[in-house]
Amino acid sequence: MTTSRCLLLTGAAGFIGFHLAQALLATGWRVVGVDSLNDYYDVRLKEARRDLLLRSPGFRFVHGKVEEPGLLLGLMAEEHPDTVVHLAAQAGVRYSLENPRAYLEANLIGAYELLEAARAIPPRHLLMASTSSVYGANTSMPYAETDKCDTQLSFYAATKKANEAMAHSYAHLYGLPVTMFRFFTVYGPWGRPDMALFKFTRNILKGDPIDVYNGGDMRRDFTYVADLVEGIRRLIDTIPVRPVTPADIAPGDSLSPVAPWRVVNIGDGVPVQLLDFIRAIEQATGRSAVMNMMPMQAGDVPATWADGTLLNRLTGYHPRTGVTEGVARFVDWYRGYYGA
Structure with a gap:
């Protein structure tokens, strides 16, 4: 089924943005992608993603920072997108300890510019990326959207x-x-x-040690990118509506009682031990890891685990790619891209 709908996508040359743009372009969407192509990591990788997207006649690329005054407002006025997905952000928990101003500018001012643009020229639906890091010091798992989240452990999570x-x-x-x-x-x-995953694969293939934090006693809800993208795609047409009364909100739904606003976890729902994740990389590469055991890093958490009930109830979808399969796909891509 094809469509001629228009999406404004920030962070389009980023990891998730690239995959989302590819998926929507393949079904006939027109995608206007914004990205600053900053040097937080290898710009050549971002440029390669962008260049692949530019092969589609439905993709328009705009080079700029979301925090630039008026940039997003101008694009909204020009394109009148049906949907806006905001993925642009300064990412990374650890880097936020070194350069918090980058998070202030991209994550807070950038979000403000986006919200002002959407207020002036409202899309049918605005979808914005948050993170499991907002659950912070919460220890009750799996994390549910209705849990109180007031104990963020990094400035990234706070933004x-x-x-x-x-x-x-x-x-x-x-x-x-x-x-x-x-x-x-x-x-x-x-x-x-x-x-x-990227750092571990690179070092394991080179025979270099990998840093394993908290002695490997870490659990993560690893979510394969195609599963994440499918969750976002299904949420595009799952538009929140302001409830008439609190009784209109189903149990477990994070829908606001006073606004057409909702938060949804997109996670695999299965916590995986870090050492098991490393074993999957060893299996995919055919090499053994040399592990340098390290203490827990400031701002990090020992475990994350998503309750995916709400996503499933709203969209009928649940992520389905296991770690062994997902890691093998990454290693195949890494070897092909870098000739490793």
């Missing part, structure tokens, strides 16, 4: 929690339908070089 609150205020004040999604350790082909 994402602020984005949720900012978007809620605009949804309440201006009737802007907003869905926030909380991601859980996304991995797969074309992934970010600062993520564990």
Whole structure:
């Protein structure tokens, strides 16, 4: 089935943005992608993603920072997109300890510019990326969207929690339908070089040691990127509506009682031990890892685990790619791309 709908996508040359753009272009969407192509990690990888997207006649690329005053407003006025998906952000928990201003500018000011543009020229649906890091010091798992989230452990997580609150205020004040999604350790082909899978694969193939934090006593809800993209695609047409009364909100639904605003976890729902993840990489590469055991890093958490009930109830979807399969696909891509 094809469509001629228009999507404004920020962070289009990023890992997740690239995969989402590819998926929507393949079904006939027109995608206007914005990206700053900054040097947080290898710009050549971002440029390669962008160049692949530019092969589609339905893709338009705009080089710019989302925090640039008026950039997004101008694009909204020019394109009048049906849907906006906001993925642009300064990512990474650890880097936020070194350069918090980058998070202030991209994550807070960038979100403000987006919300102002959407207020002026409302899309049918605004979807914005948050993160499982907002659950912070919560220890009750699996994490549910209705859990209280007031104990963020990094400035990165704090900016994402602020984005949720900012978007809620605009949804309440201006009737802007907003869905926030909380991601859980996304991995797969074309992934970010600062993520564990990329670093582990690179070092294992070279025979170099890998740094394993908290002595390997870490659990993550690893989510394969194609599963994440399918969740986002299904949420595009799952538009929140302001409830008439609190009784209209189903148990377990994060729908706001005062705004057309909802937050949804997109995670695999299965916590995987870090050492088991490393074994999957060893299996896919045919090499053994040399592990350098390290203490827990500041701002990090020992475990994440998504409750995927709400996503499944809203869309009928649940992520389905296991770690062994997903890691093997990444390693195949890595070897092909880098000739390793």
